[in-house]
Amino acid sequence: MFELNSDSALAELIEDTQNENELFALADKVRREMYGDEVYVRGIQDSKRRGRRQKL
Known part of the structure; x- marks a missing residue:
């Protein structure tokens, strides 16, 4: 899980x-x-008819 250690990190993530x-x-x-x-x-x-994409 991603943790934010400061308000500035949160502001950057939102931006x-x-x-x-x-x-x-x-x-x-x-x-x-x-x-x-x-x-x-x-x-x-x-794409919905074909189903999910296969991972390469």
Whole structure:
């Protein structure tokens, strides 16, 4: 388990998480603009049908 030893470590973790969420949101927006919602949703549905990814 990850332990935080200071308030500054917690603040850094929160900032990193927010930055990560912003990057995923921007990437999602770009994918939808490039490929459209239908292609994006179909890809998700196809991956669910195949089941979980196998570890390499």
